[in-house]
Amino acid sequence: MILIVGATGILGGMIAHHLIGQGQNVRVLLRHNSPAAELAKHYLATNPQSLIEAGAQPVYGDLKDRPSLETACVGIETLITTANAALRGGEDNFLTVDLQGTTQLVEAARTAGVRHFIYVSAAGAVPGHPHPLYDAKGQIEAILRASGMDFTILSPGVFMEVWMGTVIGIPLRAGQPVTLVGEGARKVAFVSMVDVRALQNS
Numbered sequence: 001m002i003l004i005v006g007a008t009g010i011l012g013g014m015i016a017h018h019l020i021g022q023g024q025n026v027r028v029l030l031r032h033n034s035p036a037a038e039l040a041k042h043y044l045a046t047n048p049q050s051l052i053e054a055g056a057q058p059v060y061g062d063l064k065d066r067p068s069l070e071t072a073c074v075g076i077e078t079l080i081t082t083a084n085a086a087l088r089g090g091e092d093n094f095l096t097v098d099l100q101g102t103t104q105l106v107e108a109a110r111t112a113g114v115r116h117f118i119y120v121s122a123a124g125a126v127p128g129h130p131h132p133l134y135d136a137k138g139q140i141e142a143i144l145r146a147s148g149m150d151f152t153i154l155s156p157g158v159f160m161e162v163w164m165g166t167v168i169g170i171p172l173r174a175g176q177p178v179t180l181v182g183e184g185a186r187k188v189a190f191v192s193m194v195d196v197r198a199l200q201n202s
């Protein structure tokens with residue numbers, strides 16, 4: 001059984017539907033207060049109902065609720081997490097979700113005997129990074145390396161499906177010039193979420 005945490009997100013939903021389509025047994029961590037159904041109308045999330053209808057086994061919990069993570073991890077061989085707080089808010093932020101919540105998830109997985117933990121980090125993440133998301137991801141990578149579990153860390157660059165449209169598409173559709181910050185001398189390695197999803201096969 002594979003547990004996906006973050007399945008109601010954009011990438012997490014792609015991974016979940018992909019694995020279910022392969023015939024894998026997939027459990028998804030869902031939240032009763034998730035904004036995903038509403039965000040999915042704007043292609044900014046994955047509708048939880050679509051995951052259940054596709055055949056995923058739902059388990060309800062929250063990264064801020066340790067006991068719920070212990071329940072979610074029972075009987076899990078492989079855990080994939082894409083969860084993050086970037087498109088959420090309120091009580092869900094980089095400290096409570098990306099650092100503390102994901103730390104709790106690693107601990108719950110190890111306690112439950114999860115064999116393989118797959119973590120979607122980000123290129124450039126390092127402990128002490130001035131951006132709290134990249135700092136949190138860097139710290140989680142270190143915690144995972146010391147966990148004793150088999151692990152895979154994916155460190156993608158920026159997602160082209162997200163950022164091309166935001167940086168270029170929105171001003172173009174408004175008939176406005178595109179503004180690129182800086183001198184245009186820095187290389188940015190965009191990656192497609194489809195290619196990140198495909199790495200779950202390897």
Ligand SMILES: NC(=O)c1ccc[n+]([C@@H]2O[C@H](COP(=O)([O-])OP(=O)(O)OC[C@H]3O[C@@H](n4cnc5c(N)ncnc54)[C@H](OP(=O)(O)O)[C@@H]3O)[C@@H](O)[C@H]2O)c1
Binds near residue numbers: 155163
């Ligand atoms: N966007 C980029 O360019 C980029 C680049 C490199 C790496 N990444 C990383 O790629 C990963 C996937 O990105 P994405 O855009 O697919 O993410 P996303 O759509 O923002 O997904 C957010 C997911 O996190 C879950 N979540 C948030 N707070 C939670 C909590 N307290 N408890 C449980 N789940 C919680 C959400 O669940 P609810 O629906 O219940 O809120 C949702 O499933 C992320 O780790 C991101 O940092 C992104």
